[in-house]
Amino acid sequence: MLRVTAENFRDRAADAITSVKQIYQLHDLPTNDNSAIDRLLNDTSIQFAIPGEVNTIITGKSQQNIHSSDVDQALDSLQLEYDTAVEVFNKIETIDYESARIVAETAKPARCLTVKMLLLAKRIQERPPRPNDPERVLISIELKRLADEYRNLTISSQPQAEEIQLQVAKQEEIKRQVAKQIDEWRKVNFFEQQSLNESILKLLVAADTGRKLSELIDDYPNVSFEVLAARVTQIVGVATSLSGNNYNSIITKINTLQNQINQDQILKEFMKEISVKNRQMQPANSQLCQ
Template identity: 50%
Template sequence: MLRLTAEKFHYQVMEAMTSVKEIYTLTNVPIETSVSRDLITEELLTDLSIDFRDISEVNKIITQDDETDKPPSEFEQELENLTAEYDTALEIFQNLENIDYGSSKIVARTAQPARCLTVKMLLLAKQIQSRPPKPNDPQRVLISLRLNQLRKQYNNPELSAQTNPQEIKRQVAEQIDEWLAVNAAEKQIIEESISKLVIAADTGRKLSKLIDDYANLNFEVIATRVTQIIGVTANLTGRDYSSVLTKMKTLESAINEDPTLRDFIREVSIKNRRTQLSQPKLCQEI
């Protein structure tokens, strides 16, 4: 039962991290050839920082390819490290039947990466909630280009004579509606990502508590608590975002009151502020 809970936690962590990667990735939106050519032409003519002796730089501008040989960002690397961290722990969880439960050191060592991931999921949810990314900015760029073209057309007597001003205003209204739709879609995927992070952190906290109490529980109690863990997290979805935010606050309070997890969240918070001088003693690979 403990192993199955650990595997469920692993699945939730992977699902949460996949959603986080999506909201921090700017997707390239296809631009009409004429619009794209105009943008490139204007950049080549007006951007004085371009070094035309740098062939690779000019090539990136003309081809609009900025991904070639691009190293992973620090944020992406951190996500990869999180994955590797718990993959190592999962191997131990999957062999729990062979562990000597009389050794508290082995149990604590088994739970260590899960506890570290638990607090990292919570802190990541808080970070996204307080400073949400803008994954849909490429779509906003396209709308801005269209609005700019419509403005030029509206204010240019020669162009406006060819198109009814009321028609231009109608097209502007369409772009406003599209912008609002982009905002709504972005808000939804960010809220869903935060929900998945909170779900994972909640499962991790309960898994940590279950491991702490394991030696003193019989099978029936463990089975009941595992069922409760899976049931509660299954009911927590992004459909009711206010409940997710409430859960995030209560979860943070519960972690800070937990004698085991409190040190983990303190260490990870210090590490995130980059003020820690020594090597972390808790959140490190086994």
């Protein structure tokens, strides 16, 4: 039953980490077929024998993932910690001698990994990445073009009524286009925030699962199988209580979970220790969670 709970913790952490990887990657710029055609016909430096180079021009998607980014490497290392922690539970099932003692020792990595999920959620909420900035760049370019066009509108020194009307019409059309770009910018903000909220929620679900797992490990020697099974069923269903993408509710959930962790003296110490080590540029090979 503990192994099932630990695997559930690991799976939710893996889902959250995958989501975090995505929000730390800039979105590819949408392609323009006309510019792709022009470049394919006129750029003599293109090496057509290299499919990846041609694919980049046609799709706009560079194949940069061959070399992982620092963020990906850090998240992969974090993922490995969860995988390693679950392996402990797989081994416990084959050991009778001193298994209770081994179970007690698993509380430390469970608590540590719980805190790491919460701290990652807090980091994204406080200093969010901007994966949609390429879209904002395109909107900014269009806004600059419209601003230049608006400023360059001229009227002769002795304007006719028709010329004035045409000028006003052009100004109104530019304002309409600017309003449209403002609306597009707000949509970019909305969908970006929605993706950030989804990632934070997944991290909170994993953290809450880990918190309950560590409680279960503490109570392991003192509860019956029936009680344990009921607790595990409740833990596996924890995600339903952490749903919704409202930004204010995200803040509330982070604060609630942090308060629950601070009520556990051991988890509170882990929170303090990991936070300090993070500020001191904790090395990647830290032994804290092992």
